[in-house]
Amino acid sequence: xxxxxxxxxxxxxxxxxxxxxxxxxxxxxxxxxxxxxxxxxxxxxxxxxxxxxxxxxxxxxxxxxxxxxxxxxxxxxxxxxxxxxxxxxxxxxxxxxxxxxxxxxxxxxxxxxxxxxxxxxxxxxxxxxxxxxxxxxxxxxxxxxxxxxxxxxxxxxxxxxxxxxxxxxxxxxxxxxxxxxxxxxxxxxxxxxxxxxxxxxxxxxxxxxxxxxxxxxxxxxxxxxxxxxxxxxxxxxxxxx
Amino acid sequence: xxxxxxxxxxxxxxxxxxxxxxxxxxxxxxxxxxxxxxxxxxxxxxxxxxxxxxxxxxxxxxxxxxxxxxxxxxxxxxxxxxxxxxxxxxxxxxxxxxxxxxxxxxxxxxxxxxxxxxxxxxxxxxxxxxxxxxxxxxxxxxxxxxxxxxxxxxxxxxxxxxxxxxxxxxxxxxxxxxxxxxxxxxxxxxxxxxxxxxxxxxxxxxxxxxxxxxxxxxxxxxxxxxxxxxxxxxxxxxxxxxxx
Amino acid sequence: xxxxxxxxxxxxxxxxxxxxxxxxxxxxxxxxxxxxxxxxxxxxxxxxxxxxxx
Numbered sequence: 001x002x003x004x005x006x007x008x009x010x011x012x013x014x015x016x017x018x019x020x021x022x023x024x025x026x027x028x029x030x031x032x033x034x035x036x037x038x039x040x041x042x043x044x045x046x047x048x049x050x051x052x053x054x055x056x057x058x059x060x061x062x063x064x065x066x067x068x069x070x071x072x073x074x075x076x077x078x079x080x081x082x083x084x085x086x087x088x089x090x091x092x093x094x095x096x097x098x099x100x101x102x103x104x105x106x107x108x109x110x111x112x113x114x115x116x117x118x119x120x121x122x123x124x125x126x127x128x129x130x131x132x133x134x135x136x137x138x139x140x141x142x143x144x145x146x147x148x149x150x151x152x153x154x155x156x157x158x159x160x161x162x163x164x165x166x167x168x169x170x171x172x173x174x175x176x177x178x179x180x181x182x183x184x185x186x187x188x189x190x191x192x193x194x195x196x197x198x199x200x201x202x203x204x205x206x207x208x209x210x211x212x213x214x215x216x217x218x219x220x221x222x223x224x225x226x227x228x229x230x231x232x233x234x235x236x237x238x239x240x241x
Numbered sequence: 242x243x244x245x246x247x248x249x250x251x252x253x254x255x256x257x258x259x260x261x262x263x264x265x266x267x268x269x270x271x272x273x274x275x276x277x278x279x280x281x282x283x284x285x286x287x288x289x290x291x292x293x294x295x296x297x298x299x300x301x302x303x304x305x306x307x308x309x310x311x312x313x314x315x316x317x318x319x320x321x322x323x324x325x326x327x328x329x330x331x332x333x334x335x336x337x338x339x340x341x342x343x344x345x346x347x348x349x350x351x352x353x354x355x356x357x358x359x360x361x362x363x364x365x366x367x368x369x370x371x372x373x374x375x376x377x378x379x380x381x382x383x384x385x386x387x388x389x390x391x392x393x394x395x396x397x398x399x400x401x402x403x404x405x406x407x408x409x410x411x412x413x414x415x416x417x418x419x420x421x422x423x424x425x426x427x428x429x430x431x432x433x434x435x436x437x438x439x440x441x442x443x444x445x446x447x448x449x450x451x452x453x454x455x456x457x458x459x460x461x462x463x464x465x466x467x468x469x470x471x472x473x474x475x476x477x478x479x480x481x482x483x484x485x
Numbered sequence: 486x487x488x489x490x491x492x493x494x495x496x497x498x499x500x501x502x503x504x505x506x507x508x509x510x511x512x513x514x515x516x517x518x519x520x521x522x523x524x525x526x527x528x529x530x531x532x533x534x535x536x537x538x539x
Contacts, residue, residue: 174379187369191407230399234392283494286501336508340501347497469533
């Protein structure tokens with residue numbers, strides 16, 4: 001490192017240099033795999049659109065706003081996240097690359113960072129599809145509170161990705177994986193749901209306004225900090241031999 | 242692994258203390274504590290519902306702390322302690338939910354109310370910990386099972402306070418809280434509450450020790466059986482047994 | 486106290502405490518069953534130990 005490095009650069013540099021490189025390499029590999037096989041993100045996106053259609057028929061409503069819209073949107077996003085989490089380690093499982101991953105001399109933390117970032121990316125891509133679909137099918141008033149909504153989504157995605165990657169690791173070797181992922185993940189995500197839905201509620205009303213946003217975004221922020229730290233600390237103990 | 246001190250040590254004393262405290266708490270609740278002005282006799286459920294809630298939550302967090310010890314030391318006895326702590330706290334959580342539901346019915350006329358943050362938080366926490374056993378028993382290798390269970394226990398333990406905060410914020414603007422004592426408790430009620438809390442806490446500790454003692458005896462028995470059934474010449478390797 | 490307990494709301498209070506006691510007793514039953522199983526295993530192992538040539 002040159003002497004002209006800023007304090008934050010120096011701090012990042014003090015982390016073992018292999019960690020970032022390894023994480024980025026893994027992330028690139030996962031993303032390339034996803035682009036090639038197109039299994040996870042399309043499934044999540046299609047699932048969310050389908051659920052919107054279900055809600056239309058279930059609620060017998062053409063448009064929804066306010067708390068109803070907020071609830072439908074966030075529950076759908078969470079359920080789509082479950083689909084993504086279940087598939088997060090699928091590439092390693094199906095391709096038998098799991099052992100290969102463990103034999104490589106990389107920090108478990110790098111695997112976690114890569115998986116969590118991948119999940120974050122998938123969620124962002126999901127929302128690029130799901131949000132317009134939601135506006136089209138159920139909530140035409142979506143555009144008004146959009147910047148605040150995007151901020152809420154971004155913060156919530158970080159929390160979902162952090163805890164989702166941990167749960168994916170926990171369930172990776174379990175027998176009834178598809179059943180146990182939603183059962184573990186959804187209660188853990190309730191605080192995110194509470195905060196995000198409450199934050200989005202005024203934004204999705206017919207006259208959208210932002211009310212109490214700071215409190216709810218603060219709660220999501222707290223959740224993010226706690227569970228990123230917890231997950232990073234704990235992931236080392238998973239996937240060991 | 243053999244412990245130097247058996248789990249059952251101190252158990253008779255602990256259970257006697259528990260019995261005495263619980264009896265004292267019940268007596269205080271029904272013969273000493275004054276009748277609440279607003280809720281009348283229904284308020285007496287407070288002396289069993291809230292201690293169950295507090296002890297259950299502390300038990301979950303204690304289970305998480307024991308799981309941390311297990312992960313850091315690799316000592317499987319900590320995993321067993323964590324397992325029993327969580328197992329027991331789930332039972333106490335069921336007790337919290339049922340007594341809370343009865344209280345809701347008595348106060349509001351409904352068996353469930355969403356306006357009570359303690360009750361709602363407990364439902365979520367309970368649903369989460371229901372995954373603990375299925376997760377454990379879906380992993381066959383005992384060492385990995387213990388490790389993954391501990392990771393779950395720590396995550397869930399960290400989740401409990403965050404969840405409480407979130408639910409509390411969510412229900413703040415809905416109803417005034419009824420199932421807890423608003424304001425400070427008058428002296429006699431406070432005393433009764435503290436003794437009840439002590440009684441339930443001691444009960445948890447006694448049951449924890451008791452179950453631990455039984456479990457570790459059973460595991461020792463399994464190991465003994467394996468040793469006895471092995472051929473004489475070969476010193477049989479002690480097989481790993483999973484906590485059950 | 487008894488007249489208050491006999492009222493309808495008193496029934497709810499009683500129910501709550503009965504639930505508490507029932508849970509504890511249920512736990513005790515499970516422990517008792519396990520203790521019995523442990524004793525049986527101990528008996529079997531003692532028999533096994535007897536059979537081994539010393």
